[in-house]
Amino acid sequence: MHHDDRLKIAIILGSTRDGRFGTTVADWIETHLRQRDDMSTDLVDLVETPLPTVFPVLGQPPATQEAADLLAAVSPRLDAADAFVIVTPEYNHSFPAALKNAIDWHGTEWRAKPVGFVSYGGFSAGLRAVEQLRLVLAELHAVTIRDSVGFQGVWSQFGPDGTALDPAADTAAKVMLDQLAWWAHALREARTARPYAA
Numbered sequence: 001m002h003h004d005d006r007l008k009i010a011i012i013l014g015s016t017r018d019g020r021f022g023t024t025v026a027d028w029i030e031t032h033l034r035q036r037d038d039m040s041t042d043l044v045d046l047v048e049t050p051l052p053t054v055f056p057v058l059g060q061p062p063a064t065q066e067a068a069d070l071l072a073a074v075s076p077r078l079d080a081a082d083a084f085v086i087v088t089p090e091y092n093h094s095f096p097a098a099l100k101n102a103i104d105w106h107g108t109e110w111r112a113k114p115v116g117f118v119s120y121g122g123f124s125a126g127l128r129a130v131e132q133l134r135l136v137l138a139e140l141h142a143v144t145i146r147d148s149v150g151f152q153g154v155w156s157q158f159g160p161d162g163t164a165l166d167p168a169a170d171t172a173a174k175v176m177l178d179q180l181a182w183w184a185h186a187l188r189e190a191r192t193a194r195p196y197a198a
Helices: 022-034 065-072 075-080 097-104 127-139 167-193
Strands: 007-013 039-045 083-089 114-121 149-152
Touching: 007 022, 007 075, 007 167, 022 039, 022 083, 022 114, 022 167, 039 075, 065 075, 083 127, 083 167, 097 127, 114 127, 114 167, 149 167
Parallel strands: 007 039, 007 083, 083 114, 114 149
Antiparallel strands: none
16 A cells, blocks of 8 residues: 555544543554554544633634634644544543543534544443444544444553553454444545535
8 A cells, every 4th residue: 555545543532531541542552553554643632632621602713812722733633534543431421521522623524534442441341431422423424433442441451561461452453443444445535536415
């Protein structure tokens, strides 16, 4: 595959909690992406690139220059992506507020693009957060990948070097990324051929 033909994948790290484990999980899936010759990766960490939490009047631009500057650090990166991988913990059967905020600030950036998920948590492996995200992203005309990766009891699932201790996790990552690649190519070709009817 020619270098310029690679799919641009934005990884969105949705946790902003102090002491978060999400960086380990995000680094792990980014390593999988970097091993592929059909994908390039861009990690969007919502701690490093916080977004405003006060929205302007519907249909209006950001109310302040500060808000516009914060968005400018994220929005073009999402717009340039062919597909997304969202890394999320589960909070109270759902996903973090910072992640919802990041999703809500954007509209066309999600449209007719595929989204894969890597979730983590305690007993549930973050799967209920993923189910909530599927509902939200469907409203934004995104296509969510059926197979996801989930880590149950995540704190004991990684070695000191950041590798997953259970080989099944690496297998699950490959399956999810293979499906993401199929959808990303199909939808990129479709968007190129004709505008999406939204």
